[in-house]
Amino acid sequence: MANIALIIAGGSGSRMGQDIPKQFINVYDKPVLIYTLEGFQKHPQIDAIEVVCIDGWHDVLWAYAKQFGISKLKWVVSGGKSGQESIRNGVYNLEGKAKEDDIVIVHDGIRPLVDETVLTDVIIKAKQYGNAVTSLPYNEQIFVVDDEVSTTQYIPRETLRRVSTPQAYRFDLLDSKYHEAFEKEIGIYGSHYTNTMMVELGVRLYFAAGSDKNIKLTTKDDLEMFKAYLKSDKDNWLK
Secondary structure, three states: OOEEEEEEEOOOOHHHOOOOOHHHOEOOOOEHHHHHHHHHHOOOOOOEEEEEEOOOOHHHHHHHHHHOOOOOEEEEEEOOOOHHHHHHHHHHHOOOOOOOOOEEEEEEOOOOOOOHHHHHHHHHHHHHHOEEEEEEEOOOOEEEOOOOOOOOEEEOHHHOEEEEEEEEEEHHHHHHHHHHHHHHOOOOOOOOOHHHHHHHOOOOOOEEOOOOOOOOOOOHHHHHHHHHHHHHHHHOOOO
16 A cells, blocks of 8 residues: 655646746745655655646756655646646546555645644544545634624534645545546536545545644745744744
8 A cells, every 4th residue: 555645736826926836936945846745755654746737847847856856756747727627637647556545645735834743644544534634623713694794693613624735535535536526527616626526425524633834825925924934943943
């Protein structure tokens, strides 16, 4: 049984407002995507890495991987028109390469601070249950909009979990459900991701540990927060 990281880096990152895709923005002389890949490269349980990459940047990625020692990178495939199409492309590329009981860890390329303990736990839970999603409690109060300016209903936060990536799935489950989803056109549009697609297709998801440090770099403010985390780690005071 192998553990394969499927890193999604197929987007253009228009909301960042930069001239290059945000996953290739350099932070302290290293691309954001390489920070992400290093987390998987260094983890002893990760056997191989596949990246779904925006067209025109494949050769750049291979060059960066060589420069920064990402030796576990085995495959680079093109992204799709949407996030779900990009993940699907990565999953389908593993057909004939991954075994049924291999664990595939899906992760956003612009979440560069994946913690080793988080990655370990999502792998453990996926081996135990067949899938696992990184999650955290929701600490704010959530109210349901009534007429856009008022409300009379709230959702108890104890019933909520925030789910992000990494997410891990047995390859046979992941592959079959992506075929089913695209054949039936279920869970593939808008903001859908692997986890929401699975639920739409009747799969029970299992929670794994998460981390507040596991931020997604979407805006310039997120990028500044990432820089602050890196600096604080260098200063050796952030626990």
